[in-house]
Amino acid sequence: MTKVIHTGDTHLGYRQYHSPDRRQDFFDAFRRVVEDAIADDVDAVVHAGDLYHDRTPGLEDLMGTIDVLRPLSEADIPFLAVVGNHEGTRHAQWLDLFERLGLAERLDADGRRVGDTVFYGLDHVPKSKRDRLDYEFAARDATHTALVSHGLFQPFPHGDWDLEEVLAESNVAFDAVLLGDDHTADTVRLDGTWATYCGSTERASASERDPRGYNVVEFDPEEKANADAGEETGTGVHIRRRGIDTRDFVFIDLELGESEGAERVRQRIREEDVEDAVVVVTIDGEGGEVTPADVERFGDEQGALVTRVTDRREVDVEADYEVSFADPDEAVRERVRDLGLSEAARGIDDTVRQGDVADSNVRDTVKERVSDLVDDGDLAAFEAAAQDAGNEGGVEVAGDDGERAETGDSDAPADAVSEPAETDDATTTTMEDYL
Ligand SMILES: [Mn+2]
Numbered sequence: 001m002t003k004v005i006h007t008g009d010t011h012l013g014y015r016q017y018h019s020p021d022r023r024q025d026f027f028d029a030f031r032r033v034v035e036d037a038i039a040d041d042v043d044a045v046v047h048a049g050d051l052y053h054d055r056t057p058g059l060e061d062l063m064g065t066i067d068v069l070r071p072l073s074e075a076d077i078p079f080l081a082v083v084g085n086h087e088g089t090r091h092a093q094w095l096d097l098f099e100r101l102g103l104a105e106r107l108d109a110d111g112r113r114v115g116d117t118v119f120y121g122l123d124h125v126p127k128s129k130r131d132r133l134d135y136e137f138a139a140r141d142a143t144h145t146a147l148v149s150h151g152l153f154q155p156f157p158h159g160d161w162d163l164e165e166v167l168a169e170s171n172v173a174f175d176a177v178l179l180g181d182d183h184t185a186d187t188v189r190l191d192g193t194w195a196t197y198c199g200s201t202e203r204a205s206a207s208e209r210d211p212r213g214y215n216v217v218e219f220d221p222e223e224k225a226n227a228d229a230g231e232e233t234g235t236g237v238h239i240r241r242r243g244i245d246t247r248d249f250v251f252i253d254l255e256l257g258e259s260e261g262a263e264r265v266r267q268r269i270r271e272e273d274v275e276d277a278v279v280v281v282t283i284d285g286e287g288g289e290v291t292p293a294d295v296e297r298f299g300d301e302q303g304a305l306v307t308r309v310t311d312r313r314e315v316d317v318e319a320d321y322e323v324s325f326a327d328p329d330e331a332v333r334e335r336v337r338d339l340g341l342s343e344a345a346r347g348i349d350d351t352v353r354q355g356d357v358a359d360s361n362v363r364d365t366v367k368e369r370v371s372d373l374v375d376d377g378d379l380a381a382f383e384a385a386a387q388d389a390g391n392e393g394g395v396e397v398a399g400d401d402g403e404r405a406e407t408g409d410s411d412a413p414a415d416a417v418s419e420p421a422e423t424d425d426a427t428t429t430t431m432e433d434y435l
Contacts, residue, residue, distance in 0.1 A: 002044075014054075034068055066098075213414065248276065249280060
C-alpha cells in the first residue's frame with residue numbers, strides 16, 4: 001500500500017489584503033499539512049504546483065519554507081513537486097534550490113517510485129506551447145502510476161487543457177492524475193483513471209468559500225491485482241479529503257432595499273462572530289446610504305482582521321463619483337471601460353493592475369495571454385472597441401462588469417473584491433512597461 005498526501009496551491013508569501021497576518025496564514029496552513037503527513041507517516045507528500053504566490057519569493061519566504069520542509073525530510077518523507085504557473089517554468093527556480101538542499105524532488109517524465117507506485121510530473125505548460133508536447137514518459141515497472149500536473153484541465157470547470165486527450169496521447173496508462181491550479185477541490189473518473197484537484201490550502205481569493213483541505217490518496221496493489229485478474233473491484237486508488245483549520249472567513253451577502261443602509265449592514269456584521277476573521281461583504285440591490293469605507297469601519301469595530309467589500313449595487317452616474325472616491329479601484333475600472341480598448345488591451349490592463357498577479361509574474365502572464373490570442377487567430381480581440389457616435393463616454397463592453405477578462409486562471413476571484421492598490425504597485429507599474 002502506498003499512501004500519499006496530495007496538496008498544492010499553497011501560495012506561500014502571499015500578503016493577501018496587504019496583511020502580514022494573512023501571509024502567516026498561508027504558511028500555517030502549509031505547516032499543518034506537513035504536520036499531518038508526519039503524524040500519519042505517509043509515504044510522500046505530493047505538491048501539484050503554486051508553492052509560492054510570487055515567482056520570485058523573498059528571502060523570508062524561502063527560509064520559512066525550509067523551516068516547514070525540514071521536519072518532513074527528517075521524518076524521511078519525500079516532498080515531490082511540480083512547478084505551477086505562478087512560479088514560471090523556464091528557468092532554474094525555488095524547487096531546484098530545495099532539491100539541492102535535499103528538501104524536495106522535482107517530478108518529471110522519468111518518474112519517481114514510492115512503494116509500488118511511480119509518480120510522474122508535468123509542469124504547467126502555457127496553452128500556446130501544448131501542441132509541441134509528446135506526453136512521453138519513461139516506462140517503469142510499477143503496480144500503479146500517477147501523473148502530477150498543474151493547469152486547468154477539462155472536463156473540470158474552466159478547463160482549457162483536455163485531460164482525456166492527454167491521457168490518450170500518453171504512453172503510460174495512469175491510474176490517477178493529481179492536479180493543482182483550480183483552487184476548488186474536485187474529483188472525476190475518466191475511464192480507468194481518477195483525476196482530482198486537491199484545492200488550495202488557504203483562501204487565495206474571496207471566491208473560495210468552501211473549507212480548505214488536501215487529499216489523502218492510497219494505492220492498493222492487491223485490489224489492482226484483483227482488478228487485473230478480472231474481478232469486479234476498483235483499480236485500487238482511493239482518494240479521501242481531509243480538512244485543515246484555516247483563518248475564519250465570514251461571508252455576508254446583503255441585498256439592500258432603497259430605504260436600507262448603513263444600520264442594516266452594521267447589524268448584520270454584529271450578528272456574526274467576526275473577531276479575527278476575514279469578513280467579505282457583498283452588497284447588492286438598489287439601496288442606500290452606505291459606502292465601502294463605512295462597511296470596513298463596521299468590521300474593524302467588531303475586531304475583524306480584514307473587511308472587504310464587493311459593491312454590486314446599480315448606481316446612477318452622480319452616485320458613481322461618490323462611490324469612486326471610496327473605492328478607487330472601481331473608479332479606475334469605470335474609466336478603463338470608457339477608453340474603448342480592444343479585448344487584448346483590456347486583458348493586459350487587467351493583468352497589470354490585478355492584485356493577485358504578483359509583480360514578477362506580470363510580464364509572463366501578459367505574454368502568455370497575448371500569444372494565446374494570436375495562436376487562436378483571434379484578431380478581433382486586437383480591434384478597438386467600437387465607439388458609437390453620440391455615446392456619451394460609455395463604451396459597451398459585453399459581459400464585462402469589472403470582472404477579470406478570461407484568462408483561464410482559477411486564481412482570479414469571481415468578483416474583484418475591492419482592494420486598494422499597493423502603493424509601490426501603483427507607482428512603479430504602468431502599462432507601457434509591458435507593451
Ligand atoms: Mn494557484
